[in-house]
Amino acid sequence: MRKKRVATVSLAGCFGCHMSLLDMDERILELLQDVEFDRSPLNDLKKFTRRCDLGIIEGGCCNEDNVHTLRDFRNNCDVLVAVGQCAIMGGLPVMRNAIMHSDDPLRECLEEAYCSSPRVYNPSNQIPNDPALPLLLDKVYTCVDVVKIDYQIPGCPPSGDVLWATLSALVRNEPIDLPYDMVKYD
Amino acid sequence: MIDILWAVQDKLGCIDGEAMSLIAEKTGTYRVEVEGVVSFYAFFSSVRKGKIVIRLCDDIVDRHAGVFAVAKSFENTLGIKLGETTPDHWFSLEYTPCIGMCDQAPAALVNDVVVTNLTPAKVKGIVRTLKKTRDPRALVTKTGDGNNGHRLIAAMVKNNIRHTGPVLFDKSPAEAGLKQALTLSPGGVLELVVDSRLRGRGGAGFPTGKKWRYAAAAQAALRYVICNADEGEPGTFKDRVLLTERAQLLIEGMTIAAYAVGAAEGILYLRAEYRYLKAYLEHILARRRSRGLLGDNIMGKAGFHFDIRIQMGAGAYICGEESSLISSCEGKRGEPKNRPPFPVQSGYLGLPTVVNNVETFCCVPPLIARGPKWFTSIGTPHSSGTKLLSVSGDCTRPGVYELPFGVSVQDVLDKAGAKDPAAVLIGGASGDMIGRPEFQRRICFEDLPTAGAITTFSSHRNVLEIANYYMDFFIDESCGYCTPCRVGNVFMKQGLEKIMQGLGEAGDLDYLRELGKTIIATSRCGLGHTSPNPILSSMKSFPLVYSALLNAHPNEFQAGFNIQSALDEARVIAKRRSLIYDVSYGDEE
Ligand SMILES: Cc1cc2nc3c(=O)[nH]c(=O)nc-3n(C[C@H](O)[C@H](O)[C@H](O)COP(=O)(O)O)c2cc1C
Ligand code: SF4
Ligand code: SF4
Ligand code: FES
Numbered sequence: 109m110r111k112k113r114v115a116t117v118s119l120a121g122c123f124g125c126h127m128s129l130l131d132m133d134e135r136i137l138e139l140l141q142d143v144e145f146d147r148s149p150l151n152d153l154k155k156f157t158r159r160c161d162l163g164i165i166e167g168g169c170c171n172e173d174n175v176h177t178l179r180d181f182r183n184n185c186d187v188l189v190a191v192g193q194c195a196i197m198g199g200l201p202v203m204r205n206a207i208m209h210s211d212d213p214l215r216e217c218l219e220e221a222y223c224s225s226p227r228v229y230n231p232s233n234q235i236p237n238d239p240a241l242p243l244l245l246d247k248v249y250t251c252v253d254v255v256k257i258d259y260q261i262p263g264c265p266p267s268g269d270v271l272w273a274t275l276s277a278l279v280r281n282e283p284i285d286l287p288y289d290m291v292k293y294d
Numbered sequence: 295m296i297d298i299l300w301a302v303q304d305k306l307g308c309i310d311g312e313a314m315s316l317i318a319e320k321t322g323t324y325r326v327e328v329e330g331v332v333s334f335y336a337f338f339s340s341v342r343k344g345k346i347v348i349r350l351c352d353d354i355v356d357r358h359a360g361v362f363a364v365a366k367s368f369e370n371t372l373g374i375k376l377g378e379t380t381p382d383h384w385f386s387l388e389y390t391p392c393i394g395m396c397d398q399a400p401a402a403l404v405n406d407v408v409v410t411n412l413t414p415a416k417v418k419g420i421v422r423t424l425k426k427t428r429d430p431r432a433l434v435t436k437t438g439d440g441n442n443g444h445r446l447i448a449a450m451v452k453n454n455i456r457h458t459g460p461v462l463f464d465k466s467p468a469e470a471g472l473k474q475a476l477t478l479s480p481g482g483v484l485e486l487v488v489d490s491r492l493r494g495r496g497g498a499g500f501p502t503g504k505k506w507r508y509a510a511a512a513q514a515a516l517r518y519v520i521c522n523a524d525e526g527e528p529g530t531f532k533d534r535v536l537l538t539e540r541a542q543l544l545i546e547g548m549t550i551a552a553y554a555v556g557a558a559e560g561i562l563y564l565r566a567e568y569r570y571l572k573a574y575l576e577h578i579l580a581r582r583r584s585r586g587l588l589g590d591n592i593m594g595k596a597g598f599h600f601d602i603r604i605q606m607g608a609g610a611y612i613c614g615e616e617s618s619l620i621s622s623c624e625g626k627r628g629e630p631k632n633r634p635p636f637p638v639q640s641g642y643l644g645l646p647t648v649v650n651n652v653e654t655f656c657c658v659p660p661l662i663a664r665g666p667k668w669f670t671s672i673g674t675p676h677s678s679g680t681k682l683l684s685v686s687g688d689c690t691r692p693g694v695y696e697l698p699f700g701v702s703v704q705d706v707l708d709k710a711g712a713k714d715p716a717a718v719l720i721g722g723a724s725g726d727m728i729g730r731p732e733f734q735r736r737i738c739f740e741d742l743p744t745a746g747a748i749t750t751f752s753s754h755r756n757v758l759e760i761a762n763y764y765m766d767f768f769i770d771e772s773c774g775y776c777t778p779c780r781v782g783n784v785f786m787k788q789g790l791e792k793i794m795q796g797l798g799e800a801g802d803l804d805y806l807r808e809l810g811k812t813i814i815a816t817s818r819c820g821l822g823h824t825s826p827n828p829i830l831s832s833m834k835s836f837p838l839v840y841s842a843l844l845n846a847h848p849n850e851f852q853a854g855f856n857i858q859s860a861l862d863e864a865r866v867i868a869k870r871r872s873l874i875y876d877v878s879y880g881d882e883e
Contacts, residue, residue, distance in 0.1 A: 172864075175857055176874050182850050214863045235867070243864040243872050249855065256850040 111141075112279045113160040115185060116148040119174040120201045120248065121167025124265045125192040126150070129164075131268025139272075142279050147184075156184045162278065163187070165257075167194040169249045170201050173242035182255040189278070190251045191271070193264040202248040214246055295321065295331060295625025299338055300606055307383065308342040334627040334773075336390065336609030337566045344379045344386035346424055349403040350412075352389040353396065353528050354763040355686055355749060360413070361400040365389075367414035371421040384428070391611065391767055392528035393567040396686035396749070397454045397693050404430040406569040408451050441538045446574040453535050454693025457709060459680040460672060462653070462696050464660040468542060469587065471659025475550045476595045483554040484510060487658065489666035491678045496522055496614075496651030497721070497745035498820070499677075502658075505648060508638040510555040512646035517557040519548055519600075520623065520642065520649045524565045524607055524614035527722035528767060529747030532682040532694045533652040537564075537571050540656055541578045545602065547655030549592065550662060552600040555648055560602040563619050566609045575604060611771035615820050616649040617641075618773070629773050630819035653682055653746070673699035677738035685710040687719075687750035699738040706748055707733065714752040717836070722747035723764040724824035727757065729835040757832045757839055758794050764828035765790065772821060779822030782813040790829055797853040798844050803833065 118126055126149060132139065146160050147153045163185030169175050181188060193199040207213040222228060222235045251257050261274050270290055277284040298317055302309050309317075309332045318325040332338045348368060352361055365387075369375055372385050379386040395401035398410035407430040409420065423432050437443040438452040455463075475483045488503030509517060521544065525533040536544060548560050564572060579602055582588040590599045605623050607613050613622045617631040620642050641647025657679055661669045670678040677699035683706060686692045690711035697706065707715050719727050720737070721744035728735065728742075735741050737748075751760060765787040774780045789806045792798050810826030817823055833840055847853050857875055865871060 172857070172861060172872055172874050175860075179851060212863065215867050218867065237868050237870075239870060239873075241868075242874070243861050243868060243870075245860040246863045247860075249860070252852070254852055254855045256852065 111144045112162060113146050113158060114143050114148070114162045114164065114279070115146045115156065115160045115181065116150065116164040117166065117177055117181060118149060119165065119167035119178060119195070119251075120170040121192060121194040121199070123149075123166070125166035125195075128192075128263075128265035128268055129271055132272045133268065135272050135276075139276060139279070142276075156180070160185045161187065162189065162275075164275075165190050165195050165251050166192050168198045168201060168251055169245060169254055170204075171242040171244050175245070175249075175254055178251060178254055187258045187278070188251075188255070189259040189261060189275075190257045191261045191266060193262065195251045196260045196262055198248050198250050199264065202250075205247045214244060218244075295328075296335075296606060296608060296622065299328075299332060299335075300608065303338055306342070307345060308339050310340055310342070314340075330627050331625065334610065334629075335566075335607075338608055342379070342383060344384050345428070346384060346430060347386045347388070347403075347405060349388055349390040349393070350376075351391070351393045351395065351399065351401050353392045353399075353767075354760050355392075355396045355529065356400040357763070358688070358751075358755065359399040363414045364400050364402075364412045364417060367417040368421070371418055385424070390567075390609070391770070392526075392530075394525055394531040394534045394565075395451065396529055396531055396684065398452060399686070403567060404433060407431060407433055408449050408570055409433055410450055410452070441574070444574055446577050447538065447571060449570050451534075451538075451570075453539060455535060455539070456685075456691055456693040457695040457697060459682075459696030459698065461660050461669070461680045462536065462540060462543075462656050462682055464664075466660055466663045469546060469593075469659075470663040471661070472546050472550055472587070472593065475553055475662050476593055476598070480510065480554050480556060483550060483662065486662055486666055487554065490661045490669040491666075491676070492654070492657055492661060492669070493677065493739060494651055495653035495657070495681070495745065497527070497724070497743075499739045499743055502650060502654055505638055505650075506551065506555050508636070509557075509646045509648045512639050514646050516559065516645050517555055518642045518645055518647040519552045519555065519557045519560040520616075520619065520647055521548055521560070521562045521652060521655055522614060522616065522619055522649055523563055523568065523652050524619060525568070525652075526565060526611040526614040526771075527724065527745050527747055528764070529686060529719065529722040529749040530684050530745055531686075532684045532746045534568060534571075535694045536652050536656055536682070537568065537575065541575055542582075543656050543659055544652055545578060545582055545588070547658035548602060549587065549600055550658050551648055551650065551655065553592075553595075553598055555646075557648070558599050558601075560600060561623055561642070562602055562604045563607060563613075563623060564604055565607045565613075569606060572604060572606065579604070610773075611767075612773045612819075612821055617819070619649060620647060627773075629775055630821075632818075651745070674736075674738045674740060676740050681737060681744070682746055683737070683744070683748050684746045685748045685750065688713045688715070688752040688755070689750050697737075700736050702734055702736050703728070703742070703748075704733040706737070707750060710748075710750070712750045712752075714754075715750045716753035717751040717755065717757050717760070717832075719747070719749040719751070719760070719828075720744045722749070723767050724821075724827055726827060726831040727761070727835055728831070732835065757836050758790065758843075761828040761832045762787065762790055762794065765825075768821065768825035772825070773819075776816075776818040776822065778813045778816040779818070779825060782809060782817075782822075783825050785809055786813070786826055786829055792854050793840060793843050796843055796845060799847060799853065800841075800844055802844070803840060806830075806833065 147156045163181040204217045210216045218235045314328045315325050318328045400412045401410045434450050440453050442449045492502040493499040592598045610628045612618045613628040618628040622628040637647045680696050680698050683695045720742045769783045772779045810830045
């Protein structure tokens with residue numbers, strides 16, 4: 109049987125979910141018997157080399173580049189898994205959507221962050237606007253707002269054990285067993 | 295509390311912070327309590343309104359009758375937009391949901407005065423008269439038929455009674471029912487009501503006799519009888535006609551109920567939209583008091599004391615729900631109460647309370663006078679008697695029809711002269727929308743129950759637009775207490791709009807079905823138990839209309855997400871174009 113090809117990416121996330129992926133510890137070697145990584149920060153591949161079986165997404169979409177990448181994943185992966193609170197519900201970044209009763213929420217958010225907040229030191233009073241910076245979206249979108257998502261693994265981040273259990277079951281196409289201890293949150 | 299707030303609102307045109315503090319101080323409560331009540335009701339306002347408030351009904355029936363053109367005309371002649379007040383504080387203009395004049399739409403309230411059959415041309419004359427006289431009553435040049443011409447009502451409203459039936463328009467002599475009841479024991483009256491199989495006419499159809507028995511059996515020093523004249527369900531206006539023409543019968547019915555359950559006090563909860571009927575109803579109550587039909591030792595029956603007060607509502611659909619109505623009578627926000635305990639055990643001020651619809655009480659006197667056998671001979675086995683239907687929409691003879699239960703929808707449509715009917719909404723916003731193949735179904739609790747609203751739509755109308763309007767209605771009227779209803783209804787509407795914009799896919803229909811089921815199963819009161827109905831029932835009756843709007847999106851992107859509009863704001867702020875999504879950069883997409 110050929111190895112399953114897996115791609116991963118971090119969009120508007122903190123890389124915590126990827127760190128958690130590494131928390132599988134030595135089990136990742138076991139996983140590598142069935143899996144090879146394509147595009148992923150783990151191997152620093154920045155483009156898809158081939159179509160993949162599985163795409164793992166951390167983080168939601170806060171700018172145009174996130175959308176572009178997510179759609180690229182949708183186009184190149186058979187199954188997409190959203191991992192972590194940011195990908196599923198927007199997480200911390202989505203807090204900016206709370207500025208909703210404004211005519212221009214994005215501007216209000218940027219001004220608060222870069223100019224008007226009392227703790228900001230910004231003598232030029234400018235909002236970063238390098239042409240290389242991707243444009244921000246009007247609000248933060250979750251992955252499922254933008255493309256179809258096949259599975260979600262909640263948690264911030266989901267523990268290495270949960271990731272191991274779900275991903276290994278997925279690549280082996282086996283039913284999943286999630287004991288209560290593993291999925292209870294307290 | 296509601297009475298105090300009405301007095302202040304009438305006098306000042308608002309209930310501002312200062313007034314709220316003062317009211318709280320004088321009534322020994324906290325200001326936040328008062329503020330909670332003020333903010334709950336549509337007819338109370340914390341900012342100052344004009345002395346003359348024009349409230350236009352923007353229900354879908356009025357929209358089809360041209361209310362938007364009327365609204366434009368008001369805006370132009372008054373020089374203000376909807377929701378605004380003129381700088382001289384004379385006029386305010388706003389929309390309101392159904393005011394119970396659907397048979398003479400488009401209609402509006404000018405303070406308490408009802409104006410009907412509006413056209414853009416009439417608006418100019420209306421505003422001219424108002425500016426000259428500063429008195430909305432001057433708008434009534436010709437009063438409607440029947441008691442609408444009574445000096446205490448003097449409204450241009452028409453009754454539009456198209457068909458009278460044997461129960462509500464029974465020709466028995468006045469007070470025959472009450473006289474008969476007082477010859478029996480209270481238990482004997484209960485028995486007659488139970489035997490007649492009378493069921494509530496307010497929507498839920500609970501057996502009235504059973505309800506009264508529970509209340510009579512509850513241990514308490516004092517019991518209450520409340521008449522629900524909130525008539526908030528869009529498309530329903532039959533209680534309006536009963537209150538105008540059959541007020542004596544209604545009070546007689548309430549008095550019999552009081553006798554049967556042992557209540558000494560009663561409340562008539564009248565919706566704010568019907569304030570034009572208040573003086574007349576007060577007059578009827580006063581007359582009955584002077585004739586010994588209310589008050590102490592009624593009709594000479596020693597020890598039977600009963601009197602009624604009128605409680606005004608203040609513009610909230612949810613106050614038609616019986617436990618909210620009780621909250622409202624207690625001077626609180628009109629929020630539903632948890633049940634159990636049911637109102638019959640612990641209702642108004644914690645006392646056993648019977649709440650019935652206007653029509654239910656009106657059925658009681660003839661039923662007692664003529665006996666349960668006669669009553670059960672009309673209608674169907676599980677729905678005895680007649681139903682007063684309010685028919686409106688695309689038909690030539692809109693109005694009220696008293697017909698025996700079991701009548702088919704098609705019969706009603708024929709009687710009302712429905713024009714090319716393609717969809718009929720049975721039971722208002724919370725009811726079911728049915729299509730042609732189902733017009734043979736019958737109106738009764740066994741098949742299609744309704745509190746009275748029959749709204750007809752011709753084949754020119756868009757069923758999705760109709761469902762969408764009613765979702766708006768529920769979103770506005772949700773009391774906000776529980777999440778499934780407060781948030782779920784918004785999601786329902788978003789899902790529907792996605793389909794209407796042609797962005798929907800097959801999965802979106804399943805989503806709406808599931809979400810609707812969840813809202814119905816998990817909401818706290820009847821509003822949430824029925825709010826998904828406009829969408830769910832139209833999906834069921836008009837599957838092809840929905841599926842024709844669906845599209846497949848093979849690339850598995852979400853059609854509802856639009857990258858271009860999501861970037862618009864950032865383009866303006868950054869003053870540059872997108873390197874990815876603006877085509878002129880020669881990039882992909
Ligand atoms: C959201 C909602 C609105 C209601 N509105 C009314 C109303 O306007 N008039 C009415 O009589 N009953 C209304 N009801 C039904 C009442 O809760 C109650 O069942 C009825 O007044 C009982 O009287 P009945 O048994 O005579 O029908 C409403 C119920 C709900 C859930
Ligand atoms: S879900 Fe938590 S760990 Fe994962 S990217 Fe978001 S913030 Fe980081
Ligand atoms: S279902 Fe709606 S109206 Fe009823 S209690 Fe909940 S939020 Fe209020
Ligand atoms: S009054 Fe406008 S729909 Fe009832």
